[in-house]
Amino acid sequence: MHKLLFTILRCRLEDVVAVGVSLCLLVLFLTTRLFHSFSFGMHDLIFILLPVGALGVKTLLGILSGGREVADADVGPFQFIALTLQPFLKLIRDWFPFLLLSACYFSLFSNLILRVNSHTADAFLARIDGALLGNQPSLLLERFVHPWLTDFLSLVYFSFVFYLPGMALYFYSRGARPAFRRLMMGYLTLMLMGVISYLLVPAVGPDKFLADSYAHDLKGKMVTHGVDFIMQNARVAHDCFPSLHVAIPLLLALFIRDYSRKWMPAALGYVGLMCCATIYLRYHYLIDVLAAFVYAPVAYRLNDFLLARWPGERLGRPIAAPRSVSAPAPVPVLPRAQRP
8 A cells, every 4th residue: 555655656746637537537437327428529639639649740750750760770679669659658648647637627527517516607607797897798798799800709719729739839849848747737737626616616608698688699700600610519518617718828828927928918918818708709707707817826826836745746856966976177287397
C-alpha cells in the first residue's frame, strides 16, 4: 500500500487527475444504467486533437527527413522501431492526460448532469440578471441586433475552439514544456471547477429559457447558421454557470501576462469580445460572465499552488550539479625565472 501511494505521488499531477477522473467515470457507468445510454462522438475529442494532429504531422516529417540517420545507425530491429516511434510516444505521453479529460468532460455532461441534479437553475440566474440590470441583458441588446454583427460575434464565439489548443501548440512546439504543462494544468483545474458548478447549477441558457421573449431572431449573412448548427450539436448541454468561454480566455490572458506582456492588451481585448458574444448570442446570462472573472483567477492561483506542492513535481525538478563536479580551472604555469 505504501509503495502504491509512493508511486502515485511520484507521478505527474495531470496523470493522477486524468486517471482518477476516468476511473470514477468508468465506475459510475458500470454501476448504473448510464452505460447503456452512453453517447460519444468525435466532437468530444476535436478540442485537443487539433494540435495533437498538427504535432503528429510535424513529428512524421521530422522522422522522414532524419530517417537515413536512424537507418545508418548500428542498431537491432527492435531498437530501430523504438527509435522511430519514440517521438510519437513522447507526443502521446505529453498530451494524453488532457485528451482523456477533455473526452470525459464532454461525455460526462451528455449523459449525467440531469441525473445528478434534475432542477435547472435558469429562473434563478435570470432573476439575478434582472436584479442587476432591471432586465435581461440579451433583451437589452436586441436593439443592436444586426446580421453583420451577429456573424462577427459568432466567429468570435467559435474561435474559442482554436484559442487554447493554439496556445498550447505554440508553447509545445517551441520546446517550452514547463509553460505548456502549467497552461494545460490551469485549463484542467478550471475545467474541473466548471464541472462541479455545472452539476450544482445546471442551466440551458437564455436562448432556450427566454426563447418566447425575443422579438428578433439572430440571423446572420454568411456564417451564423453554420456556427449555430455546430454549437447546438457539439455544445455540452446545461453548461452555463460559469461561462468557460470567458473564463478560459481570461485564464490564458493571465498566463500571457507571465510569458509575454506585450500581447496582454490583445488577450484582454479578446476576453472583452467574448463577453459581448456570449450575451449577445444568448448563450449565457450576465452572472455567468461575472462568475468567470472569479473562477479564472482562482484556478490560476490554485493550479500554481498544486504544481508547487505536488510531490511528483518537486521530485521531478532537475537538481543543479554540485560545484565540485565541474572541472577545475587550469593553473597558470609561471616562467622558470619568475618561480619562487
